[in-house]
Amino acid sequence: NAGVMQNPRHLVRRRGQEARLRCSPMKGHSHVYWYRQLPEEGLKFMVYLQKENIIDESGMPKERFSAEFPKEGPSILRIQQVVRGDSAAYFCASSPRDHLEQYFGPGTRLTVT
Amino acid sequence: AQTVTQSQPEMSVQEAETVTLSCTYDTSENNYYLFWYKQPPSRQMILVIRQEAYKQQNATENRFSVNFQKAAKSFSLKISDSQLGDTAMYFCAFMKGNDYKLSFGAGTTVTVRA
Numbered sequence: 001n002a003g004v005m006q007n008p009r010h011l012v013r014r015r016g017q018e019a020r021l022r023c024s025p026m027k028g029h030s031h032v033y034w035y036r037q038l039p040e041e042g043l044k045f046m047v048y049l050q051k052e053n054i055i056d057e058s059g060m061p062k063e064r065f066s067a068e069f070p071k072e073g074p075s076i077l078r079i080q081q082v083v084r085g086d087s088a089a090y091f092c093a094s095s096p097r098d099h100l101e102q103y104f105g106p107g108t109r110l111t112v113t
Numbered sequence: 114a115q116t117v118t119q120s121q122p123e124m125s126v127q128e129a130e131t132v133t134l135s136c137t138y139d140t141s142e143n144n145y146y147l148f149w150y151k152q153p154p155s156r157q158m159i160l161v162i163r164q165e166a167y168k169q170q171n172a173t174e175n176r177f178s179v180n181f182q183k184a185a186k187s188f189s190l191k192i193s194d195s196q197l198g199d200t201a202m203y204f205c206a207f208m209k210g211n212d213y214k215l216s217f218g219a220g221t222t223v224t225v226r227a
Binding site: 031033035040041042043044045048056059089091093095099100102103104105106107109 | 117146150155156157158159160163204206208212213214215216217218219220
């Protein structure tokens with residue numbers, strides 16, 4: 001059973017461009033969570049999704065950020081018009097019904113130049 | 114909101130020795146869970162150990178054990194017989210019962226010296 005997959009592992013974008021981060025949950029997992037880790041800090045919750053539904057996006061900035069988890073395919077975290085402050089590592093986790101069992105992907109390190 | 118505090122930014126330990134990482138948290142909840150995650154240089158987050166607040170017995174996983182003091186809101190991690198592969202950043206995390214959001218501390222970097 002493959003673990004949580006994230007791609008790309010590293011992404012460089014210029015200010016104003018769009019960043020699309022992908023997360024494929026573990027097989028059989030229908031819950032996906034996105035967390036952001038700023039330099040020298042712990043991870044911060046951004047959004048929780050189930051298939052075709054955003055359950056809680058309270059940790060996500062209101063503008064420029066969006067997330068989806070379609071019926072088919074990976075979950076996508078999209079950042080429009082990136083700014084330098086968006087530079088961070090973005091982690092995806094997935095779980096079966098039990099939220100305690102969150103398995104993390106290797107993260108995507110976004111650098112905005 | 115829950116806050117998780119890790120007061121030790123860095124710790125160093127000799128191989129085969131023991132190191133203890135501290136974590137305190139602030140909550141008004143009675144039902145919650147506490148976690149320690151390891152983040153090695155590969156940056157993959159790996160669950161080390163989990164503690165249910167309703168359990169008095171401290172959790173143990175091989176060389177990793179916790180000291181859970183509910184009244185003091187303290188949750189320390191002890192790494193025994195440290196190995197070079199234990200070198201990583203360690204994060205303490207909190208989750209309310211019936212919730213799904215993990216709240217993380219700022220982390221402690223542990224370096225195991227040969």
